[in-house]
Amino acid sequence: MAESANPSKAMFKFIERMFRVGEKMLLGGMQGMERVVQSDFHAPYISLVTGPPGSMKSSFCLTLLTNHLNRTGEFGLYCTVEETVDSLMRGASSLGLQLPMNLQVTDFTELRRENEDMDYLKFTRKMIEHFKQTHGDRFTTFVLDSLGAIYSLTTVDEAMRKKMFSFFDFLRSMNLNVLLITERNLGSHAELQGNEGFLADAVINMGMDHRNGKLVRTMQIEKMRHVRHAMEKQAVDVGPHGLVVLGPLFD
Numbered sequence: 001m002a003e004s005a006n007p008s009k010a011m012f013k014f015i016e017r018m019f020r021v022g023e024k025m026l027l028g029g030m031q032g033m034e035r036v037v038q039s040d041f042h043a044p045y046i047s048l049v050t051g052p053p054g055s056m057k058s059s060f061c062l063t064l065l066t067n068h069l070n071r072t073g074e075f076g077l078y079c080t081v082e083e084t085v086d087s088l089m090r091g092a093s094s095l096g097l098q099l100p101m102n103l104q105v106t107d108f109t110e111l112r113r114e115n116e117d118m119d120y121l122k123f124t125r126k127m128i129e130h131f132k133q134t135h136g137d138r139f140t141t142f143v144l145d146s147l148g149a150i151y152s153l154t155t156v157d158e159a160m161r162k163k164m165f166s167f168f169d170f171l172r173s174m175n176l177n178v179l180l181i182t183e184r185n186l187g188s189h190a191e192l193q194g195n196e197g198f199l200a201d202a203v204i205n206m207g208m209d210h211r212n213g214k215l216v217r218t219m220q221i222e223k224m225r226h227v228r229h230a231m232e233k234q235a236v237d238v239g240p241h242g243l244v245v246l247g248p249l250f251d
Contacts, residue, residue: 025141025177026227028071029064032245036221038228041201043140044172047224048147048196050184051206056217056236056243058083059095060206061143061179063242066097068141073102076141077131079124081108081149095242104131120150121167128174140177147182147196168199201225209233209249218249 024040026033041047049057061078069076080088085107092099099105106127111118124144131139144150154160171178180196184205197203202224209216220233232248 025064025068029067030060030243030245031239031241032234032247035245035247036219036230036234037224039226041177041224041227043177044175045202046168046171046178046180046200047202047204048200049179049181049204049206052208053183055206055208057181057183057206058088058091058145059238059243060204060219060236061145061181062088062092062095062097062099064179065103065141065143066092066099067241069100069102072140073138074140075131075135075138076103076143077128077139078103078105078143078145079108079127080105080145081120081153082146083107084109095238096240097242118153120153121163125167125170128171128176132174137175140175141179142171142174142176143179143181145181147180164196165199168196197223202227206236207233211249216249219245 026037026040049060051057065076065078068074078088083091085105088105088107089099108120108123111123128142151160180200182196200223203222204224205220205222207218207220209218217236218233219236221229221231230248232250235246235249236243237246238244
C-alpha cells in the first residue's frame with residue numbers, strides 16, 4: 001500500500017511537520033531567553049547580531065544554532081569569512097558546545113586569499129541554493145559571520161546596497177531563519193553601512209558594560225518584528241551549553 005494511502009502514517013507525518021514548524025529557536029536555543037521574549041520568530045526571518053569586537057556575537061549565534069539543531073535534527077549552515085573552521089570549533093568547545101553533524105561550517109578564508117575580486121554574496125547564494133536542493137525543507141538555519149568582513153573586501157556604494165537588498169530578498173525566498181553577524185561601534189546606528197538595519201526583521205545588540213570594576217557582557221534586543229520582547233539590557237555569561245541570559249541590568 002502506498003504511504004499516502006496509510007492514514008496512520010500520513011497523520012504521523014502531518015503531526016511531525018506541524019511540530020517542526022512550531023520549534024522555537026530563541027526560547028529553545030538559549031537558557032534564560034524566556035526572560036527576554038514572550039514568543040518566537042518563524043522562518044523566513046532575518047536577524048542582525050551586532051556589537052563591538054569581543055562582545056561574543058559568534059558565541060551567541062553558535063549557541064542558538066547548535067542547541068536548535070541538536071534538538072530538532074534540522075540542517076544548518078554557518079559561513080565564516082574571517083575565522084577558520086578550526087578556530088570556530090575551538091571557540092565552540094570553550095563554550096561547552098560540540099558542533100552537531102547536521103551543521104555544515106564553510107570557511108571563506110582560503111577563497112579570500114585565492115581570489116581578491118570574488119563576489120561573496122553571489123557565492124553565498126549559490127551555496128545556499130545547493131544545500132536547499134540537497135536537504136530541502138530540512139535546511140532551516142543560516143549564519144553569516146560576518147557582513148562587516150564582506151564589506152571590508154568590497155566597495156560600499158549604491159550598487160552594493162542594491163545587491164544587499166536583493167540578497168535579503170533571496171534569503172527570505174529560501175524560507176530560512178538567518179543570523180547575520182556584523183560589527184558595530186558603541187553608540188552607532190543599526191543601519192550600519194548597507195542599510196541592513198532597516199531590511200532586517202530583528203536587531204540584537206551584543207555589548208560590554210563596566211559594573212563595579214568588572215566587565216559584564218550584555219545582550220539587548222533593539223528590534224524584533226512580530227515578537228513581544230523586553231527592551232532592557234540583559235547580562236549574559238557562559239553556561240554549560242553556551243551562553244545563558246542571567247537577567248536585566250539596571251542603572
